Amino acid sequence: MTVTNSKTGTNISAITDGIWRINTPVALEGGMAFSFNQYLVEAERPLLFHTGPRQIFEVVREAVEHVMPCARVRYIGFCHMEADECGSLNEWLACAPDAVPLCSAIGAMTSVGDMADRPPQVIPDGETLDLGGRTVQWFDAPHVPHGWDNGFLFETVTGTLMCGDLFTQPGEGTEALTETDILTPSEAFRQAMDYYAHGPETGPTLARLAAAEPKVLACMHGSAWRGDGGGLLRRLAGSLAGQP
Structure with missing residues (x-):
């Protein structure tokens, strides 16, 4: 782990070949420790x-610059429209x-197409995108755990979801x-402040993600x-x- 900003504690680490986690610890209301993560895929x-909230754009940019000039980034992806997912999209x-925003068709229609300073590139459900030496696949996942526009990106070379x-x-x-x-700490956190939509497609959507058999789970928090x-x-x- 390399600390890239001593004031905020922002740090960067490789979690698998050519994929870097950028982590910034924060304190939630009441003093609870929390974190925001972004992932940089070399290709x-x-x-x-993920971009992180707008308030931490500069420290995330600093961390990216430890791997490559920020001007090299060509795609800025995220699961759904929310500050911790894409709050600094326009700064990026x-x-x-x-670079272009990368999102679901629903995301482009409902928000990104209007809010982003450049038109987004839609990646349809199940389709892949060649990054040059790496391929990513998009899974639409409406309301799992929340957000009509939600989806997940799977990097096929390393099996990173x-x-x-x-x-x-x-x-x-x-x-x-x-x-x-x-699973135990994440479920305890969910039960304390439930942020899942609990829609009818939750089980089938998780089963579809599981069928991809990911080897690494790139979580946004933790x-x-x-x-x-x-x-x-x-x-x-x-x-x-x-189920128990």
Whole structure:
């Protein structure tokens, strides 16, 4: 782990070959420790997934610059429209002049097409995008865990699922990549302040993600995780369905 801003504690670590986690610890109301993560995918046409809130744009940019000039970024992706997902989207479009937003069709229609300073590129459900040396696949996931426009991005070379708010863990996320239990703390956090829509497609959507058999889960809050991602997603679905 390399600390890139000593004031905020922002740091960057490789979680798998060519994929970097940028982590900024914060304190929520009441003093609870929390964290915001972004993921930088190295490729001929690099991808930044999540931007973080607008207030931390500069420290995220500093961290990216430890790997590559921010102007090299070509895609700025996120799961759904929310400040921690894409709050600094336009700041990134300004510093990366060839970059475009990457989002779902619903996201482009309802918000990104109007709010972004450049038109978004829609990636349809199930389709892939060649980044040059890497390929990513998009999974539409409306309301899982929330957001009509929500979806997830799967990097096929390393088997990394950019899983957004799934497996959100409290704490500063000091361990960049773990193989220990993240389901128990993430479920405890969810039950305390439930942010899931609990729609009828939650189970089928998690089953579809599990079928991709991810090897790394790139969580937006807390540690990234390595192991049997398909099995862990199935266990999450069971927990949401009330199974012991």
